[in-house]
Amino acid sequence: MSANAANNNGGEILLDVSNLHAHYGKVEALHGARLQVRAGQIVTVIGPNGAGKSTLLNAIMGALPTSGTASGKVNYLGQELASMEVEDRVARGLCLVPEKRELFATMSVEDNLQLGAYKRKKNGEANYMDQLESVYDLFPRLLERRRQAAGTLSGGERQMLAVGRALMSKPRVLMLDEPSLGLAPLITKEIFHIISDLRKTGVATLLIEQNARAALQVADYAYVLEMGESVMEGPAAELATNKQIVESYLGFSKH
Ligand SMILES: Nc1ncnc2c1ncn2[C@@H]1O[C@H](COP(=O)(O)OP(=O)(O)O)[C@@H](O)[C@H]1O
Ligand SMILES: [Mg+2]
Helix, strand or coil, rough: CCCHHHCCCCCEEEEEEEEEEEEEECEEEEEEEEEECCCCCEEECCCCCCCCCCHHHHHHHHHCCCCEEEEEEEEEEECCCCCCCCCHHCCCCCEEEECCCCCCCCCCHHHHHHHHHHHHCCCCCCCCCCCCCHHHHHHHHHCCCCCCCCHHCHHHHHEEEEEEEECCCCCCCCECCCCCCCHHHHHHHHHHHHHHHHHCCCCCCCCEHHHHHHHHHHHEEEEEEEECCEEEEEEEEHHHCCHHHHHHHHHCCCC
């Protein structure tokens, strides 16, 4: 296994994270994590529960809980993000679908989608709803249910809505925190199909998953995060057959 980033072929580097450290008080959650996301790619970070995956995404987004602090390099579109507000990161096309989907249960599906374009509306973009059609193309079920309250959706549909809402902000890099968490295997399969379809929209995806098997199938490139450290990386297809990965992450997977 080469840890050589030169293997990470693809378009231009959109997101470049290196030597990232994060703490919650005295607890160290990230200890020199690194990753790159290039245009057109699906990149996955796999790792066990507690490895620091959510912390990694939240640190990139600048959205750690108040008890958390991060240091290191997060470069997005050639710019250091260190002190940039979350709102400005979103405006530049960096978007996170957190583990808690944070939908508005009593609002309709379409109103939830519209909220995803809120910043674009606020910034005076006349065509702030221009992604709606492609979101409905990607998720025909959301179109069927567009007048339905979000709280009445199934788990899988809620996940679709959370991703759809993120796409309304027209991101360049979409970060998904465990999109398959709590979903039945069949629904998980459907969600991963959709993630694969995201390529067509031109967005680059950073996918965090405990479901290593499904994540390695859909991704181009993969990193393994263990105890806050990026311990391995390579083309996803190579990692999927790597003996160590198979033994640690794929051997007993039910999916
Ligand atoms: N808000 C928090 N306060 C204190 N410790 C936290 C907090 N969030 C996460 N941690 C700790 O940081 C480590 C990494 O957590 P997390 O990033 O959620 O891992 P993962 O997403 O890989 O399961 C764990 O040891 C976890 O207990
Ligand atoms: Mg997590």
